[in-house]
Amino acid sequence: MSEEKTTLRGFRIYSEFEDISGNKIRVQESSSVYGGIWIFNEGKVSTNLSVANAQTLIQSLKDAIKHQEKSKRIWRTEEP
Numbered sequence: 001m002s003e004e005k006t007t008l009r010g011f012r013i014y015s016e017f018e019d020i021s022g023n024k025i026r027v028q029e030s031s032s033v034y035g036g037i038w039i040f041n042e043g044k045v046s047t048n049l050s051v052a053n054a055q056t057l058i059q060s061l062k063d064a065i066k067h068q069e070k071s072k073r074i075w076r077t078e079e080p
Contacts, residue, residue: 012067015060020048027060029067037064 005013012029014037019025023044030036039057041047049057 012064014064014067015056017053017056019053020050023047025053025057027057027064029064037061037068 005016007013007028009031011031014027014029016024016026019041021044024040024042025047026038026040026042028038028040030038047053
């Protein structure tokens with residue numbers, strides 16, 4: 001992603017794109033003190049990704065991990 005986008009609350013948006021069905025997908029920094037990544041799918045529980053969508057998602061997750069490792073956010077390693 002060339003320009004850094006953030007939510008109104010200041011959390012980083014790693015990418016936004018549309019899937020095959022036209023649903024809006026957003027990969028975003030979590031507000032949790034433990035760190036984490038949200039993947040939002042506007043209006044749906046599941047999504048149908050093209051290969052290009054999947055590549056975008058993979059890169060977004062890599063960017064998110066790199067950013068959170070740099071910012072030293074604590075990752076929860078076990079399910080609550």
